[in-house]
Amino acid sequence: xxxxxxxxxxxxxxxxxxxxxxxxxxxxxxxxxxxxxxxxxxxxxxxxxxxxxxxxxxxxxxxxxxxxxxxxxxxxxxxxxxxxxxxxxxxxxxxxxxxxxxxxxxxxxxxxxxx
Amino acid sequence: xxxxxxxxxxxxxxxxxxxxxxxxxxxxxxxxxxxxxxxxxxxxxxxxxxxxxxxxxxxxxxxxxxxxxxxxxxxxxxxxxxxxxxxxxxxxxxxxxxxxxxxxxxxxxxxxxxx
Numbered sequence: 001x002x003x004x005x006x007x008x009x010x011x012x013x014x015x016x017x018x019x020x021x022x023x024x025x026x027x028x029x030x031x032x033x034x035x036x037x038x039x040x041x042x043x044x045x046x047x048x049x050x051x052x053x054x055x056x057x058x059x060x061x062x063x064x065x066x067x068x069x070x071x072x073x074x075x076x077x078x079x080x081x082x083x084x085x086x087x088x089x090x091x092x093x094x095x096x097x098x099x100x101x102x103x104x105x106x107x108x109x110x111x112x113x114x115x
Numbered sequence: 116x117x118x119x120x121x122x123x124x125x126x127x128x129x130x131x132x133x134x135x136x137x138x139x140x141x142x143x144x145x146x147x148x149x150x151x152x153x154x155x156x157x158x159x160x161x162x163x164x165x166x167x168x169x170x171x172x173x174x175x176x177x178x179x180x181x182x183x184x185x186x187x188x189x190x191x192x193x194x195x196x197x198x199x200x201x202x203x204x205x206x207x208x209x210x211x212x213x214x215x216x217x218x219x220x221x222x223x224x225x226x227x228x229x230x
Contacts, residue, residue: 034218043206043220044160091158097216103150104218106160 003027004096006107013084013114021079021110023094029074030096034104035067038091050077084114117142117211119221127227128197136192136224138207144168149183149190150208150218160206166190197228 003026013019023033031052036044048069049057056069066088068080077096081088093109118141128134140149151163164174166183174181178195194201207221 032216041225043222044218046217046219049217093158093160095160095218103148103162103165105162106152109158109160111158 002096002098002105004030004094004105004107006094006110008110009108010111011113013112015085015114016083018080018082019084019112021081021092021094021112023077023079023096023107025075025096025098025105028096028098030077030098031074032097033071033077034095034097035069035077035079036093036095038093038109040091044093047079081112084112086114088112089114117144117209117219119207119209119219121205121207121221121224123224124222125225125227127229130199130228130230131196133193133195134197134226134228136194136205136207136226138190138192138221140188140190140207140209142209142211144211144213146212148210150210151181151190151192152206152208154204154206154223156203163192163205194226197226199228199230202226202228 005024005026007022033050035047037047038044046059047062050069050071052071052074058064071077091109091111094107095104097104120139147168149166153161171183180193182191204223204225206223209219
């Protein structure tokens with residue numbers, strides 16, 4: 001149980017375009033989802049906390065207008081990278097929490113390349 | 116402040132050697148959870164273990180074992196008789212209840228097991 005599906009796994013887009021990444025909890029309802037960014041050979045940095053039915057909470061330094069997060073249902077959160085630039089190229093990974101006692105389940109990640 | 120330190124950036128061992136990955140954490144809270152995750156080259160984070168702050172019992176799961184010592188704020192991970200498939204990046208992480216249930220990751224330790 002506790003499977004999180006993340007799509008797409010890889011995406012290449014042109015500078016200036018927007019990219020949407022989906023994170024779905026397949027067999028449980030996730031009241032909270034988290035979005036992380038990971039640069040090569042670095043750790044995971046929390047970008048934002050997504051709560052179903054309310055606005056996401058962004059970490060300091062993360063541009064909320066650039067990284068739009070929507071958590072419209074208990075099983076789906078989306079991250080849209082707007083007006084992407086090459087410096088946005090990174091590995092983005094989501095996680096979902098059923099509640100803290102179950103720990104966190106991570107998606108398989110999305111490797112974004114902006115050309 | 117909440118912080119996780121993995122001082123070992125990279126470790127190389129020969130197959131069948133035992134290897135210990137160190138993790139030191141900082142928190143002023145008395146209620147917290149510690150985790151270890153494995154990230155193979157594919158990128159997906161694989162959950163290995165969760166331990167709460169009130170349970171200091173060491174745990175063994177096959178070739179894996181964990182040593183939790185609150186006195187030294189450490190949660191070390193040992194792989195016995197390492198195998199090439201153990202090659203990955205290993206992250207230690209911390210959740211502090213007062214910090215909004217956010218996972219704080221260490222920098223990660225790259226483990227290379229050579230045949």
